[in-house]
Amino acid sequence: MIAALGLLLGVVVGLLVQPEVPLGLQPYLPIAVVAALDAVFGGLRAYLDGIFDDKVFTVSFFSNVLIAMIIVYLGDQLGVGNQLSTGVIVVLGIRIFSNVAAIRRHILHA
Amino acid sequence: MADGKKAPLKTGRQRLLKAFGPSVSRGRMVVGLLLAILGFLAIVQIQTLNDDTEFAGARREDLITFLDTLEAASRSAQSDIDNLEARRDSLRDASDRRSAAINEAEQQADALGVLAGTAPATGPGVIVTINDPGDDVTSGTLLNALEEMRNAGAEAIEVNNKVRVVAQTSLVDTEGGVAAGGVELGSPYVFEVIGPPDDLETAMSFPGGLTDEVEELQGTVAIKRSDDINIASLHRPETPEYARPAD
Known part of the structure; x- marks a missing residue:
């Protein structure tokens, strides 16, 4: 309930404020969003498994985002930013799919 | 799983x-x-992609590649523009030269038309009226008169508003007077002459000239200067049968 309201609140604030993203952060924002999405699906799965812990969720949320951005930043410095960001997106995508599959099994028993 | 389903929550x-x-x-x-x-x-990311162009989230290398492509395209477009402009200029030059040549040819045709009697003419000059009650004036007298006019610089001559006098115009004595270029004319003979008025007037009236000659034949000559003589009758040119242009 509060989670859904929080998501809605974030969207509304983003629409109302319309902040300008700093140029240096622009390549990392999409990666950060996907990493956060991965953490959220991981948290939902843990919740359905009955092993959810808010501290673990918070740490995994921020560390996911931070590590994804660091990897991409490092890739940019090494000149392989494109390839590394693709790699990060692929890995996170696979994790999201496997988490969603587990969630589906919990909810639909299928 | 079975245990989990039984237990609440x-x-x-x-x-x-x-x-x-x-x-x-x-x-x-x-x-x-x-x-x-x-x-x-x-939402911030989505809006960034929406408001800005497609390049907002692009990375530096992609942008550089893109910029290079655009620069190459712009260079080739610029060279196309240069080529087309050069071509346009050369076409414009050619057309200018052509229209200048056409203008010049038209002016020349007008000038020649006045001299050849194929174009109407207007300008200053004199009107010479020869009255000949006794019908004594002959083609020779009129021919002398024409020669005097030509000597004085006449550029276009018309007789009795009917005959345009050109190089081919013949003067022949007839019963009632003189035929000029095949057209019968009678007294009075009115010459409308375009040319320098002073010279023409002098040429008509010097002692022993036309005036004296006509007065000897009991006729009179009236000379009137005019700044605006209009000659409308035309000579119809015929294609030369024997003579052809020599290069």
Whole structure:
């Protein structure tokens, strides 16, 4: 309930404020969003498994985002930013799919 | 799994339903906050992509490649422009030269038309009227008169508003007077002459000239200067039968 309201609140604030993203952060924002999405699906799965812990969720949320951005930043410095960001997106995508599959099994028993 | 289903709140579905309940706890607040951050970041990213162009999220190397491509395209477009402009200029020059040549040819044709009697003419000059009550004036007298006019610089001559006098115009004596270029004319003979008025007037009236000659034949000569003589009758040119242009 509060989670859904929080998501809605974030969207509304983003629409109302319309902040300008700093140029240096622009390549990392999409990666950060996907990493956060991965953490959220991981948290939902843990919740359905009955092993959810808010501290673990918070740490995994921020560390996911931070590590994804660091990897991409490092890739940019090494000149392989494109390839590394693709790699990060692929890995996170696979994790999201496997988490969603587990969630589906919990909810639909299928 | 079977144990989980029996115990309350042990299945995923039951936990999910409970999560939509109204209770508030620290864990839920944290989750709500993190999801708010996620929603905010996601919407900011989406809007960044929407408002700016497609390049907002692109990385430096891609932009450089793109810029190079654009520069090459712009260079080739610029060289196309240069080529086309050069071509346009050369066509314009050619057309200018052509129209200048056409203008010059038209002016020349007009000037020649006045001299050849094929174009109407207007300008200053004199009107010479020869009255000949006794019908004594002959073609020879009129020919002398024409020669005097030509000597004085006449450029276009018309007789009795009917005959345009040109190089081919013949003068022949007839019963009632003189035929000029095949047209019968009678007294009075009115010569409309375009040329320098002073010279023409002098040429008509010097002692022993036309005036004296006509007066000897009991006729009179009236000379009137005019700034605006209009000659409308035309000589119809014939294609030369024997003579042809020599290069």
